[in-house]
Amino acid sequence: MKIEKTFIKDLVVIEPTVFGDERGYFFESYSKTKFEGLGINIEFVQDNQSFSKKGTLRGLHYQNPPYAQTKLVRVLEGEIIDVAVDLRKDSPTYGKAYGVLLSAENKKQLLVPQGFAHGFSVISETASVMYKCDQFYNKESEGGIKYDDPSLSIDWGMDLENAIVSDKDQVLPFINVCNSQF
Template sequence: MNIEATGFDDLYLITPKVFEDQRGYFFESFHHQKFREATGVDCEFVQDNQSRSARGVIRGLHFQVPPMAQAKFVRVLQGEVLDVVVDLRKDKSTFGKSYSVLLSAENKKQLFIPRGFAHGLAVLSDHAEFFYKCDNYYSPENERGIIFNDTSLNIDWKIAASESIISEKDTKHPAFKDFDSPF
């Protein structure tokens, strides 16, 4: 697997080595020891999640606060998404900055997102199936969000506002400037 630094501490883009022939393909989607040796990150995943969404869906920006903060290892099983993270770690030079990457079933790229990041995605294909591992359990009372269209973050979701589909919950998150980060 090829592990690329992103310019954000502990945020990594992973491209697996894919073995293809006339039967199809095979790849190792995660290998704990190889990942730890390459990055220095020792993360034990305890929960897997999967979602399916239609074109135009924007999910996010979501995160959990301590003590239930989560690191995530994300990938797309079907379709294509723009995956977006925002650094919420006050002590980092990348605090308040976003990182976006196209993840698809075709490119098989994956993103490791450490604790202290808000996460979101926009579905760019007709449908997308999104899969992610978490290193902590879902905790509704510790779930938080930042409004996806925050003007100070200036995220280009690659979806026209008139075509976007957003949950009511995701339209009620606070602006980044109103968020007091515990990270």
């Protein structure tokens, strides 16, 4: 298992060691012991899974403290552009976005720490996304940022005019007026 640091502190891409042969492949997507060996000490308590069709854009979502979530995101089928935005006001990268291609083929995972907004766009025909969380969902603590906030300059890998976005995500505020408590 390898860890790739990004330009944003604590936001990392994890690449598992994949064992393949004529039957297919095997890899550990999560091992508490191996993650701790990489310096990642997180107790995950919930797994979530979504299925979406091409052109779907979900996010950017977060939960405020004390229900803030760390997420470990991976793709079971298809391809997505996975995006995290730093909401930690004391961070030198506050308001910066990072995007990475996650796919069933590359098997990479994005570890999105507490203090970040998270979202993804589906660029394959369909995609199944699974993510682990270290806190349970709490509706009263949820927040979000509008996916097309011009100050974030996010490349979602798709034409946003044709994006399939929930009504809820279409009315989220820009980062400069969001209710983030980080």
